[in-house]
Amino acid sequence: MLADIIEYDFLRNTFLTGLLIGIIAPLLGTFIVVRRLSLIADALSHVTLAGIAFGLLLEKKFAATIVTPLYGGMAFSVIGSIFIEKLRGVYKAYEELAIPIILSGGVGLSLIFISLADGFNTELFNFLFGSVSAVSQKDFLSILGISIFVIIVIFLFYKELFTLSFDEEHASVSGIHAKRIHFLFIILTALVIAASIRIVGVLLVSALMTLPVASAMRLARGFKQTIILSVIFGELAVVLGLFSGYYFSIPPGGTIVLVSIIILLLSISAKRFTFNSKRERESA
Amino acid sequence: MTESVVTMNKIHYAYDNKPVLSNVNFEIPRGALMGLIGPNGGGKTTLIKLILGLLKPDNGSISLFGQPINKFKEWNKIGFVSQKSNTFNKGFPATVFEVVSMGLTAKIGYLKFLTKQHKEIILQAIEQVGMSDYAHQNVGNLSGGQQQRVFIARSLVNDPELLILDEPTVGVDHENVQRFYDLLERLNNKRNITLLLVTHDTGIITEHATDIVCLNRTLHFHGDPKEYTSLTDRDLSNFYGHPVNVVSHDH
Numbered sequence: 001m002l003a004d005i006i007e008y009d010f011l012r013n014t015f016l017t018g019l020l021i022g023i024i025a026p027l028l029g030t031f032i033v034v035r036r037l038s039l040i041a042d043a044l045s046h047v048t049l050a051g052i053a054f055g056l057l058l059e060k061k062f063a064a065t066i067v068t069p070l071y072g073g074m075a076f077s078v079i080g081s082i083f084i085e086k087l088r089g090v091y092k093a094y095e096e097l098a099i100p101i102i103l104s105g106g107v108g109l110s111l112i113f114i115s116l117a118d119g120f121n122t123e124l125f126n127f128l129f130g131s132v133s134a135v136s137q138k139d140f141l142s143i144l145g146i147s148i149f150v151i152i153v154i155f156l157f158y159k160e161l162f163t164l165s166f167d168e169e170h171a172s173v174s175g176i177h178a179k180r181i182h183f184l185f186i187i188l189t190a191l192v193i194a195a196s197i198r199i200v201g202v203l204l205v206s207a208l209m210t211l212p213v214a215s216a217m218r219l220a221r222g223f224k225q226t227i228i229l230s231v232i233f234g235e236l237a238v239v240l241g242l243f244s245g246y247y248f249s250i251p252p253g254g255t256i257v258l259v260s261i262i263i264l265l266l267s268i269s270a271k272r273f274t275f276n277s278k279r280e281r282e283s284a
Numbered sequence: 285m286t287e288s289v290v291t292m293n294k295i296h297y298a299y300d301n302k303p304v305l306s307n308v309n310f311e312i313p314r315g316a317l318m319g320l321i322g323p324n325g326g327g328k329t330t331l332i333k334l335i336l337g338l339l340k341p342d343n344g345s346i347s348l349f350g351q352p353i354n355k356f357k358e359w360n361k362i363g364f365v366s367q368k369s370n371t372f373n374k375g376f377p378a379t380v381f382e383v384v385s386m387g388l389t390a391k392i393g394y395l396k397f398l399t400k401q402h403k404e405i406i407l408q409a410i411e412q413v414g415m416s417d418y419a420h421q422n423v424g425n426l427s428g429g430q431q432q433r434v435f436i437a438r439s440l441v442n443d444p445e446l447l448i449l450d451e452p453t454v455g456v457d458h459e460n461v462q463r464f465y466d467l468l469e470r471l472n473n474k475r476n477i478t479l480l481l482v483t484h485d486t487g488i489i490t491e492h493a494t495d496i497v498c499l500n501r502t503l504h505f506h507g508d509p510k511e512y513t514s515l516t517d518r519d520l521s522n523f524y525g526h527p528v529n530v531v532s533h534d535h
Contacts, residue, residue: 034376156395163389166376169368170438173336175359175390221422222379 004246011246013135014199018238018252020147021196021208026216026234027154028192029209030227031185033217035165040084040186041206043099044077044193046106049202051076051194052127053113060117069127070139073197074146077190080106085186130201130253132246143195150188161185162223199238201253208234211260215267233263287314287350289446289478290335295344297330304330306502308344312446312495317472317479319489319496319509326500328482329367332448335480336364349445360391363439365432367450367482372431374424380434381419384410387438409440412475413467429453429460433467440471446478447471453485461485465492 005011032041055072059065067075080102087098114124126133135143154161160181164171172178196205216229241256248255288311295308304327312318322328333339334346337353346353349361384406385398392402410419413433418426423434432452439447449468453461469492471477483489490496490509498505498512505512 034373036373159385159389159392159398160394162378162382163386166378166383166386167368167372169366170386171389173338173364174387217375217377220377221420223377223382226377 009137010133010135013137013140014132015242017135017140017143018199018242019235020143021192021199022235022238023231024147024150024192025196025205025208026212026230027227028150028188029213029234030216030223030230031161031165032189033210033213034223038206038210039096039099040081041189041193041209043084043103043106044080044190045197045202045205046103046110047080048073048077048106048190048194048197048205049127050106050109050113052197052202053110053117053124056123057113057117068138069123070142070194070198074191074194076106076109077194078187081186081190085183126201126251127197128201128203128253129251130197130199130204130245130256132242132252135198139198143198146191146195150192153184153188157181157184199242199252200256201251204253204257207257207260208237211257211264212237215260215264218267219270233260233267237263288312289314289349290480291347292331292334293345293347295334295346296342297327297334297339298342299330303501305334305341308499308502310497310503310506312478312480314445314478315472315476315494317468317492317494318481319493320480320482320499321484321486321489321496322499322504328499329450331499332364332450332480332482335448336362360442361445363436363442363444363447363477365435365439365447365449365452367454376424378423379420380410380415380423380426380437381406383423383434384437384441387441391442405441406437409437410434412440412471413437427456427460429456429464432456432464436467436471440475444477446480448480448482450482451484452481453483461488465489468492 005015029041032038051073052069053072054076055067055069058067058072059069084098084102087101088095091097160171160176163174163176164178164181164185168178171181192209193205196208200208212230212233213226215233216226220226220229237256237259240259242252244250244259245252245255290310290312292308292310295305295310296303297305308327308331310331320328320331330339334341335348337356337359348356349358385402387409388398388402388406392398407416407419410416413436415430415433415437418430423431426434436447436449436452453464456464465488468479468481472479472494481489481493490513493509496505496507496509496512497503505515
């Protein structure tokens, strides 16, 4: 594949895009997991599908190229994230209700857009399960922009995001603008999901945001270590997943998730041999 | 006359027309280690929320450090360790150092980063609560008493003059409760932090506190611990509305 990556533009785009989402998905995913919001990623990915279907519909019926599937997905994802926040406010005692509402809404809308466009087979399949050949130069540049934006924002607001994730009440009492920071966080999540879908697909995007984090949490000490390990595991999964997907002609979504699960299993069994856990047992 | 850090004057507060506090007059003198006791639903947590400005009284006035509460700006003078602190997500991957550093987040401000100086302050606070050996352990792996120490350290980084603790010893075993109170006494004596402690440990608190306040909708007792322990069981039953056993900390 290495030679092919150098030779074919589309493969290079895919590979570089994969490297980018291997950073941003686990990076943001760490905050999502510790806040117990893993399912929000799933709900938003299905809303993103509706946006993608909308973009594909416009392309097919009106030959409109302003709303590309990527931008359509991004717009829907951001709107969906705002809806989730509103719903969580409405059902304070049942915050998780927002997730099935938004998820089913996303699937429903997708179905309508897809049938309005009389179905679009291959391309839709690529969006559902990811693809090694779907990334255009334009998409790559957009995802590069999103990635830089996400990394800078997380870097600048790291301590606020971290404080808020650990203890929302304490954060508010101490004078952090909890609502605004949370809003920023949910927008970032929407952007990362939209960016990741090209490679891993709608159905598996939340896996890339949660599985590397689940593995890292077993081994890391502290939050920063968890983030660093998550990103390393994410990159490993993306690279190995893309290569094996390419060689065996399998959608990379599937191979990336399988590699992630293998890493997870290894980290669960490795835990007992680490110096880390020995020290922790002694201190308990 | 000793200066008071909190003054409450004729405070009334009701949740949905159900009075929780009525005619509460109350002062915390600077340097006190005050134990606030009383039955569940007696308004202890409400009182704390009023002091923290999270609730506004229906009637009456509150002053903090000699200033009316609505003019008070120096909130970093007041540290708070909530009852909820020990219900945090135990699986959260954060080290003791990282948790304590969160105490500085708001003070440092947006778009600024932890400096070497901040790190010194954090390590110092961890040392003061006797947790230096655990600074780089995950906080979820510590015992309940150790976790409470970490949360106190998170308040200490802001150099509070008043520290409010809401039932900090719930879920802490007996031996560690004793050590916990020793720590509070040290903070009180060595760092001159005024402490307000909500507790059910009516026995042990009388050994350590300088003042005891008993609250059940209104103040039933305010005095020093000796007076409190000399109260008869009948007096106490009147405060609580039911019989109580003073030495109830070893249940």
